Amino acid sequence: MTTLMKLMTVLEFDINKIRSDFPTLNQTINGCPLVYLDSAATSQKPQSVINAITEFYTSQNANVHRGRHSLSEQATNLYEQARDKMAQYFNVFSNEIVWTKGATEAINLVANGLKKRLDKSHTIMISPLEHHANIVPWQIVSQQTGAKLVSLPLNKNGTLNTLECCDFIKQIRPTLLAITQVSNTLGNITDLSPLIRVAKEVNSLVLVDGAQGALHLKPDLRKLNCDFYVCSSHKMLGPTGLGVLYGRYEELNALDIYQSGGEMIDKVYLTHSTYRPAPAKFEAGTPNISGVLGFSAALDYLNELDHGKIQRYEQKLFNYAAKKLVMIEGITIYSNLSDNIGTLCFNFNNEHPYDLATLLDGYGVAVRSGHHCTQPLMAHLGVNGTVRASLTFYNTFEDVDIFIHSLKKCIALLD
Amino acid sequence: MTNTFKKVTESIKNAPAWQQKYREIMLLGKTLPILPESLKIDDALVPGCESKVWMFVEFDLTESSLVVIGDSDTRIVKGLLALILALYNGLTPEQVIKIDAYEEFEKLGLISHLSPSRGNGIKAMIEKIKTMAQQKVL
Numbered sequence: 368m369t370t371l372m373k374l375m376t377v378l379e380f381d382i383n384k385i386r387s388d389f390p391t392l393n394q395t396i397n398g399c400p401l402v403y404l405d406s407a408a409t410s411q412k413p414q415s416v417i418n419a420i421t422e423f424y425t426s427q428n429a430n431v432h433r434g435r436h437s438l439s440e441q442a443t444n445l446y447e448q449a450r451d452k453m454a455q456y457f458n459v460f461s462n463e464i465v466w467t468k469g470a471t472e473a474i475n476l477v478a479n480g481l482k483k484r485l486d487k488s489h490t491i492m493i494s495p496l497e498h499h500a501n502i503v504p505w506q507i508v509s510q511q512t513g514a515k516l517v518s519l520p521l522n523k524n525g526t527l528n529t530l531e532c533c534d535f536i537k538q539i540r541p542t543l544l545a546i547t548q549v550s551n552t553l554g555n556i557t558d559l560s561p562l563i564r565v566a567k568e569v570n571s572l573v574l575v576d577g578a579q580g581a582l583h584l585k586p587d588l589r590k591l592n593c594d595f596y597v598c599s600s601h602k603m604l605g606p607t608g609l610g611v612l613y614g615r616y617e618e619l620n621a622l623d624i625y626q627s628g629g630e631m632i633d634k635v636y637l638t639h640s641t642y643r644p645a646p647a648k649f650e651a652g653t654p655n656i657s658g659v660l661g662f663s664a665a666l667d668y669l670n671e672l673d674h675g676k677i678q679r680y681e682q683k684l685f686n687y688a689a690k691k692l693v694m695i696e697g698i699t700i701y702s703n704l705s706d707n708i709g710t711l712c713f714n715f716n717n718e719h720p721y722d723l724a725t726l727l728d729g730y731g732v733a734v735r736s737g738h739h740c741t742q743p744l745m746a747h748l749g750v751n752g753t754v755r756a757s758l759t760f761y762n763t764f765e766d767v768d769i770f771i772h773s774l775k776k777c778i779a780l781l782d
Numbered sequence: 783m784t785n786t787f788k789k790v791t792e793s794i795k796n797a798p799a800w801q802q803k804y805r806e807i808m809l810l811g812k813t814l815p816i817l818p819e820s821l822k823i824d825d826a827l828v829p830g831c832e833s834k835v836w837m838f839v840e841f842d843l844t845e846s847s848l849v850v851i852g853d854s855d856t857r858i859v860k861g862l863l864a865l866i867l868a869l870y871n872g873l874t875p876e877q878v879i880k881i882d883a884y885e886e887f888e889k890l891g892l893i894s895h896l897s898p899s900r901g902n903g904i905k906a907m908i909e910k911i912k913t914m915a916q917q918k919v920l
Contacts, residue, residue, distance in 0.1 A: 397800065718857075719833065719855055719856035719857065720832075721832050721833045721856040721858065721859065721902070722808075722856050722857045722858050725804075725858050726804060726858075729800050729801065729804070736832065737832045738832075751855075752832065776801075780801055780804060780805060780808075781808070781857065
């Protein structure tokens with residue numbers, strides 16, 4: 368990379384400042400500087416997120432929506448402000464945001480909430496790109512209700528053909544289309560707009576798995592026009608144990624309750640109860656308050672950065688990494704090299720990804736190996752597993768250089 | 783502990799850097815006979831997350847000592863499996879129970895391979911062998 372190119376990157380995006388915000392990144396593993404390429408599994412957290420959690424337990428701890436005392440009022444305000452921030456991030460209304468314990472729970476909430484409406488005359492449609500979390504809940508609901516479960520066709524290379532998929536949706540007319548915005552394994556971005564347009568024409572509900580897309584693509588959910596969108600805090604710089612369900616209000620409020628208990632009720636009699644409207648009726652019990660406040664700081668952090676700049680930087684980084692990886696003899700890349708959030712899914716000859724990932728760890732390079740919770744996709748690609756290196760805006764060009772250099776050394780060790 | 787184990791671990795212990803350690807482990811894996819495809823059955827799979835490990839634990843004809851055979855689809859796990867085989871093969875159940883595999887892995891600087899996050903089933907292999915031995919002793 369030329370000095371001029373490096374300079375331009377710095378002017379565009381202050382990567383040194385960003386790296387100093389993430390304490391985890393500044394450490395050595397096995398005596399080497401950590402090169403963290405596993406952000407698709409979980410992102411690292413900026414100091415402000417860590418501070419927000421510490422501050423909550425140090426000086427703000429109280430339960431929300433209950434006490435009349437000052438601490439509780441303050442906690443409630445902060446908790447609800449976080450909901451507002453999430454709503455603004457997605458350009459939706461605050462009462463359309465439900466806090467869950469993760470993206471997985473958010474999908475389960477919708478699946479269970481729709482169950483009573485489904486029978487064998489209905490069809491649920493998924494794609495072969497889905498994470499197990501967007502497959503298994505629908506299999507169970509399908510088994511319980513008799514609703515059919517079908518899958519969209521997938522190109523050999525792991526991308527969805529828009530025209531083919533639109534035709535398929537028109538033909539099947541599913542009750543619900545549950546589809547991922549970005550493949551967690553490949554990083555491939557699916558252009559969902561045409562699919563959702565057709566799905567709406569045939570009155571299908573649409574749930575979008577945004578676990579990978581929410582951070583990198585910052586979607587405008589009004590424009591996307593889906594009915595449900597799920598994501599998880601920990602993949603968006605926030606703490607673990609917190610997820611988000613967006614639901615178009617009337618569809619959200621129409622879902623049956625998933626879990627019950629305190630907080631979600633309106634009136635409780637000994638024999639029956641009435642429930643509060645959404646989102647409250649889906650947030651039974653004391654919520655993950657510290658998680659929400661930590662995530663609130665993560666959203667502040669993201670809002671302070673120009674998202675356009677983030678995306679441009681991530682694309683440059685990805686193109687740089689892809690070019691270098693392609694040049695290594697014996698490497699097969701499964702990811703689409705355009706329309707990708709920054710994930711490189713690959714294998715080296717017939718070597719087991721486990722060996723490569725284990726050896727890379729020796730050089731301080733953190734990647735994922737295995738089936739990435741997408742066994743149907745692995746079967747489609749004809750492999751048992753892959754290595755996955757996933758980039759995020761806090762990674763550097765130097766990270767990529769170290770990764771490629773280390774990978775070559777690991778390959779030599781296998782000889 | 784068997785003499786084989788002492789012999790095979792010598793080079794791992796003496797490896798000056800982790801790269802050589804892994805090289806030795808992978809070379810050790812290569813010395814294991816390849817398990818015939820007909821024996822790579824699901825029933826023989828050791829529950830691990832990522833790598834496939836097939837293992838058979840039996841007693842010899844005189845019912846006095848342990849015979850362990852196995853294979854894996856990864857080089858590193860196969861090497862670690864070879865270590866385990868060298869550690870336990872030919873021992874009586876009483877001897878098996880007395881061996882602390884964790885201590886042996888620790889001595890070789892390989893203890894991190896027994897961590898659950900590795901998902902390599904090494905821990906499960908050791909448990910399977912120990913359980914067999916314990917049942918025999920009881």
